[in-house]
Amino acid sequence: MLEALFKECKEKMQKSTEHIRHELAKIRTGRASTALLDGIKVDYYGNPTPLNQIANITVPEARLLVIQPWEKNMLPVIEKAIFASDLGLNPANDGQLIRLPIPPMSEERRRDMSRLVGKLAEEGRVSIRNIRRDCNDHIKKMEKDSTISKDNAADGLDEIQNITNEFISKIDELYEHKEKEIMEDQF
Numbered sequence: 001m002l003e004a005l006f007k008e009c010k011e012k013m014q015k016s017t018e019h020i021r022h023e024l025a026k027i028r029t030g031r032a033s034t035a036l037l038d039g040i041k042v043d044y045y046g047n048p049t050p051l052n053q054i055a056n057i058t059v060p061e062a063r064l065l066v067i068q069p070w071e072k073n074m075l076p077v078i079e080k081a082i083f084a085s086d087l088g089l090n091p092a093n094d095g096q097l098i099r100l101p102i103p104p105m106s107e108e109r110r111r112d113m114s115r116l117v118g119k120l121a122e123e124g125r126v127s128i129r130n131i132r133r134d135c136n137d138h139i140k141k142m143e144k145d146s147t148i149s150k151d152n153a154a155d156g157l158d159e160i161q162n163i164t165n166e167f168i169s170k171i172d173e174l175y176e177h178k179e180k181e182i183m184e185d186q187f
Contacts (some may be wrong), residue, residue, distance in 0.1 A: 001148065002139070002156045009135045009160060013128050013167040020171055024178045027113060027120075031181070032059045034151045036089075042074065042081045051078065065100040066121035072096070084183075105182075113182045121175035125168055132164040 025035035034057045041048040051057070055069040055078065069078055076094050082091045082100065092099040105113065136157055143153035 001142070002152065002159070005011050005135060005138060005156070006159055006163065009131060009163055012131045014165065015171050016127040016131065017167055018123060018173075019127075020120060021174055023120050024117060024174055027117060027178065027182075029113070029178075029181045030103070032061070032063055032065045032100075034059060034065065036087060036102075037065070037082075040081050042078055044074070044077075046109065054078075063102045063104070065102065066097055067091075067100060068097040081114050110182050114179055117175060117178045117182065121171055124171040124174075128164055130172065132160055135160045 022038075025033070026039055034052070037051050037057055040051045042051050042054055043049075044054050051067070054071070054074055055067050058066045058068070060066055067078060069075060072095075075095070075098060078098060079091045079093050081088070082089060082098070089100055089102065092101070139153050139156040139160065142148045143150060148156070
């Protein structure tokens with residue numbers, strides 16, 4: 001009975017951790033990454049479509065993204081979508097593909113990004129703790145209903161705490177990695 005709860009707890013915490021990983025990948029550093037464009041949707045014949053589903057996105061250099069749409073008529077639409085995003089990047093359209101230079105970040109911008117990364121990491125930790133609270137409440141209810149013994153409940157609460165510590169340390173690792181990526185001087 002507790003094993004199923006532990007499994008459910010781990011699955012929820014894993015989803016929460018993956019969400020934070022995905023959100024952190026979208027944050028711009030001084031380095032080019034295709035993940036920067038993950039959130040951009042393009043109007044593809046009336047349907048909002050993710051950019052990576054209508055074009056090849058490559059990183060030929062550390063500070064350059066190249067977007068090559070499968071249909072040339074999509075170039076201005078993609079360009080418009082990039083301008084409309086809050087990435088602050090200026091696409092260069094040469095009629096065949098779009099070059100997206102990634103400018104180096106100023107020290108102030110790095111600090112702003114660092115604060116944003118810290119905020120996202122804390123949201124992840126809070127999410128993990130909320131899952132822990134729900135699982136703990138479930139164990140306490142099972143003990144109250146005499147479904148499990150007091151000793152099993154105590155062991156269950158300890159295991160939930162161990163699972164929580166594991167996932168919070170994963171979020172801390174993601175945070176430290178992204179923080180280092182933002183603060184290091186690329187060139």
